[in-house]
Amino acid sequence: MTQSISSMILARSLLSGCLLATAVAGCSNQQSDDGAMAPASVIAALEAAARGEAHPDDLHPDTVKSGKAMTPMQAAFDVQHYALTLKVLPESRSIQGSVAVRFDALESLDTVQLDLDPRLAIEGVTMGETSLNVRREEGSFMVSLPDRLAEGDSATIIVAYGGKPHVALAPPWFGGFVWSEVNGTPWFATAVQGDGCDLWWPCKDNFADKPDQGIDLAISAPKGVKVASVGVLRSVDEGDDGFDTWHWSSRHPYSGYAVAINGGPFELVEDEYEGINGSRYPIQFWALEENADKARALINSDVIPDLEFFERILGPYPWGDEKAGFVETPHLGMEHQTINGYGEQYRRGRYGYDWLLHHELAHEWFGNVMTHARPEDAWLHEGYGAYMQAVYSEETVGAMGYFDHMYGAYTNNEHCLPVANPEVEDAGEAFDNRDIYTKGSWMLHSLRRHIGEEAFWAGTRRLIYDTAEPWDLSYPIQSRYRSTEDFIDIMSDEAGEDVSWLVQTYLREAGMPELVTSRDNGQLSLSWNVPGDRDFPMPIDVSIDGEITVVDMSSGPQSLSLPDNARVIVDPESKILRTLPIIGDCSEQTEQQILDNIERFTRMAKDYGWQRD
Numbered sequence: 245m246t247q248s249i250s251s252m253i254l255a256r257s258l259l260s261g262c263l264l265a266t267a268v269a270g271c272s273n274q275q276s277d278d279g280a281m282a283p284a285s286v287i288a289a290l291e292a293a294a295r296g297e298a299h300p301d302d303l304h305p306d307t308v309k310s311g312k313a314m315t316p317m318q319a320a321f322d323v324q325h326y327a328l329t330l331k332v333l334p335e336s337r338s339i340q341g342s343v344a345v346r347f348d349a350l351e352s353l354d355t356v357q358l359d360l361d362p363r364l365a366i367e368g369v370t371m372g373e374t375s376l377n378v379r380r381e382e383g384s385f386m387v388s389l390p391d392r393l394a395e396g397d398s399a400t401i402i403v404a405y406g407g408k409p410h411v412a413l414a415p416p417w418f419g420g421f422v423w424s425e426v427n428g429t430p431w432f433a434t435a436v437q438g439d440g441c442d443l444w445w446p447c448k449d450n451f452a453d454k455p456d457q458g459i460d461l462a463i464s465a466p467k468g469v470k471v472a473s474v475g476v477l478r479s480v481d482e483g484d485d486g487f488d489t490w491h492w493s494s495r496h497p498y499s500g501y502a503v504a505i506n507g508g509p510f511e512l513v514e515d516e517y518e519g520i521n522g523s524r525y526p527i528q529f530w531a532l533e534e535n536a537d538k539a540r541a542l543i544n545s546d547v548i549p550d551l552e553f554f555e556r557i558l559g560p561y562p563w564g565d566e567k568a569g570f571v572e573t574p575h576l577g578m579e580h581q582t583i584n585g586y587g588e589q590y591r592r593g594r595y596g597y598d599w600l601l602h603h604e605l606a607h608e609w610f611g612n613v614m615t616h617a618r619p620e621d622a623w624l625h626e627g628y629g630a631y632m633q634a635v636y637s638e639e640t641v642g643a644m645g646y647f648d649h650m651y652g653a654y655t656n657n658e659h660c661l662p663v664a665n666p667e668v669e670d671a672g673e674a675f676d677n678r679d680i681y682t683k684g685s686w687m688l689h690s691l692r693r694h695i696g697e698e699a700f701w702a703g704t705r706r707l708i709y710d711t712a713e714p715w716d717l718s719y720p721i722q723s724r725y726r727s728t729e730d731f732i733d734i735m736s737d738e739a740g741e742d743v744s745w746l747v748q749t750y751l752r753e754a755g756m757p758e759l760v761t762s763r764d765n766g767q768l769s770l771s772w773n774v775p776g777d778r779d780f781p782m783p784i785d786v787s788i789d790g791e792i793t794v795v796d797m798s799s800g801p802q803s804l805s806l807p808d809n810a811r812v813i814v815d816p817e818s819k820i821l822r823t824l825p826i827i828g829d830c831s832e833q834t835e836q837q838i839l840d841n842i843e844r845f846t847r848m849a850k851d852y853g854w855q856r857d
């Protein structure tokens with residue numbers, strides 16, 4: 245997801261906005277001159293949401309929680325496959341359909357627990373010809389199976405459901421269904437990262453159980469609306485009821501939030517790319533018809549160079565046996581697997597490339613094929629997702645571009661909560677901490693400078709692919725889960741030294757290390773003041789009259805003799821994340837973020853024409 249925000253003070257709904265935008269990339273959304281005003285009710289809700297106050301978007305507390313620890317009943321089965329059959333009715337803003345869930349019993353069980361927002365009705369659950377009993381409980385529902393399954397048994401249940409799904413307030417941060425239109429033709433999207441798949445379909449709302457065998461979707465939409473979704477388009481059935489049905493299919497595992505459907509007056513703009521592993525795969529861009537030429541230009545200016553960048557540094561695009569997919573969305577964007585939401589409106593960014601497209605594409609590696617093991621590890625998605633933009637600017641613009649990103653990230657740190665916080669129970673809480681982007685990317689920068697290029701990038705590739713040499717991997721490429729501890733183990737192995745002190749200090753503490761310096765009588769004294777009194781033997785570069793001395797801090801405070809009138813610069817290349825007098829404290833930073841979010845949300849409501857009534 246693009247950077248969000250938060251604050252521990254204001255609780256969950258205070259999410260933020262175009263993160264990277266202000267934070268790392270310099271958000272470039274401009275207000276459209278002729279944009280229609282969003283309804284007053286929408287503006288009021290957006291402002292309340294930005295302040296963390298109650299607002300009409302409030303969801304059932306159970307629905308909000310995505311990726312929380314599984315209940316024993318949920319842990320008893322492993323989803324293998326989902327098949328969604330869904331009719332989208334833009335006129336009434338409703339959906340009607342079913343989901344077939346195929347699962348393996350991991351232990352003997354007679355009840356299956358799935359999640360669904362209570363505002364959607366369950367019309368029946370069947371197994372074969374048998375109708376099953378269903379009991380709804382808050383945001384979950386329990387299905388009683390006709391016979392107890394033994395460990396290892398497989399079964400499929402079909403859940404028929406429908407109703408009016410939750411309308412997103414400020415997508416992608418306050419998600420749900422997004423309804424818009426272009427010249428009278430419906431334009432819709434789904435975006436549910438923070439709150440989960442159960443906002444619009446019955447699922448096990450937990451990224452720790454992806455459907456191992458993939459997902460099929462048969463989405464019916466009014467004629468004139470083309471539907472873009474995950475995986476491969478198998479066929480389009482032309483109905484005689486005014487609706488066409490679009491059959492999409494993917495054989496890969498998906499986090500529930502990474503599954504999306506999008507409909508609109510699209511034109512498919514296609515190209516082909518030869519990957520680093522020798523495979524050729526399609527690039528598909530489902531653009532609004534009126535923007536097809538812009539999409540074609542964007543493929544050449546950004547999609548292909550971005551793929552080349554990621555493949556050369558990281559390894560093969562993970563889903564080259566299906567597609568690299570993008571779809572124009574009535575919201576900023578989201579990392580939907582093989583069908584990234586794109587809503588940056590073809591603007592040339594501050595850095596000379598499309599930061600939104602780059603950021604969401606990065607998530608195919610950091611988030612989709614390599615997925616965080618727990619909500620507290622969400623920085624593995626967003627810290628890397630943000631950092632790769634700085635690295636891209638480093639290549640295309642040089643140090644100026646790189647440090648501009650990093651300065652922006654620094655000034656957006658809130659340092660209210662640790663980046664990797666075991667107290668975090670679900671995805672929404674994790675994303676409420678903006679530092680998963682900003683401080684996460686800064687930790688990566690400091691680590692890269694400390695262990696060097698070769699170790700850092702080899703470790704990064706191992707994190708994703710389990711090998712530092714993924715260049716020849718053929719498809720399918722295996723998905724895997726990773727934790728902060730995995731990251732430490734892999735990077736320490738590549739570095740040839742234990743780097744847990746560095747990673748833990750930056751990620752497990754809310755504050756940053758402070759470098760205490762003093763200059764007196766020709767002596768420069770250096771010492772670390774570290775939150776939590778952690779061990780932090782970070783060596784320090786000191787430039788003395790233009791010559792660099794590396795000061796070993798492993799045995800505690802140090803002092804250096806200086807020539808008379810020496811010109812001294814500590815950490816002249818800004819290698820180290822540390823306290824600097826350029827930002828405020830947690831409450832000041834959070835307050836600024838609220839103001840930024842109000843401005844951002846209300847501007848986007850106009851820009852994208854979000855509708856709720």
Ligand SMILES: [Zn+2]
Nearest residue numbers: 245246626629
């Ligand atoms: Zn992101």
